[in-house]
Amino acid sequence: MTRRTLLPAAALTAAALTLSACGADGGGGTTTLQVAAATPPMTDVVEAAAEAIGDGYEIEMIEVADYVQPNAMLAAGEIDANFVQHIPFMEEFNEGNDASLVGVQPVYLTAVAFYSQELDSIDELPDGGHVTLPADSSNLGRALQMLAEEEIVTLDPAAERFEAGMDDITENPRDLEFVQVELLQANAAYEESDAVFNLPAFANQIDLSPFEDGLTFEEDQQFAVTLVSREDNQDSPEVAALKEAFTSEQVVAVLEEFENTPAF
Structure with a gap:
């Protein structure tokens, strides 16, 4: 099941899409994990991960229009993770903003x-x-x-x-x-x-x-597009569930469609 809702422009000037695996319980037994993404194929990968996420979780994708907003949101604790960047870009943000973002799972190489x-x-x-x-x-x-x-x-x-x-x-x-x-x-x-x-x-x-x-x-390994979280949640069960979903067969199929090389 895919549920799509639009946030008011004042909220984020972005679209919020709730993506959950078919049959997942949308009630109190489901934990929603918010992940920001920007453009294809990154948004497609998030959608594929949402199909693969384990029982008890669903992914809400926050689709943004730039590459600064998702890091600011993550650093502020507004979302659980983002999927918009490679590690050097993340490190540049950390240095310039006194942030503690952490790459938790490389997903695909970019040529x-x-x-x-x-x-x-x-x-x-x-x-x-x-x-x-x-x-x-x-x-x-x-x-x-x-x-x-x-x-x-x-x-x-x-x-x-x-x-x-x-x-x-x-x-x-x-x-x-x-x-x-x-x-x-x-x-x-x-x-x-x-x-x-x-x-x-x-x-x-x-x-x-x-x-x-x-x-x-x-095409260099250090520039793999990577799932990023924070130091304070990188070892949590929620991020572990995201890591598993982002390395699933569903994600591999999307990467093959876009001719991207998996980095896991």
Whole structure:
């Protein structure tokens, strides 16, 4: 059974969907676990986990429109978990907000890529070309590492792998112009850039695949999309039930549909 209700815009400007396994008791014997998610396939994974959740539990998915709100909600204790990010992004939030979020279960790998409307290879980037990079530091480091490995730029060897920033670019032989945008704006930037870094969740919205359309792509275990909770509930029976549901056969089937590699 799937029950869908919309919250007032003032509440969260988000949709709340109660997703429960068929036959689950919606009465006092059922514990509702609230999980925030943003875009497909993350929302699809939450729906699949809701089908697989153990007896006595149901999942209420809080569908949000950005990647900051679910971490703020989780840190404030308003929800039980979220499913929107990889560990480096979570750690960046923790550091900037004095929070104690914890990754409890990696679920699937994401193949990020650079895309272009005009180019067939990253080597075709023209002198003075326009390259769009992510604004958040965790994904920026990932994007710069990809460009360095393709010998498009040179990074300071003192910079940790995947942790470089714009100031760590020591050589830019093509005199490329780099512009940083929030990942939610990456699809719009695709129309204007010679190359744009994008996540599969957004690239899929404009029918782009990292494996088929990417100028270059990368899939690294540390960037697995992960179920995240807090230090104070990570060892609870409720989070244990979520972990089991998020590694279920139902979730594997959804990941196969979206061509994502399970990380468990």
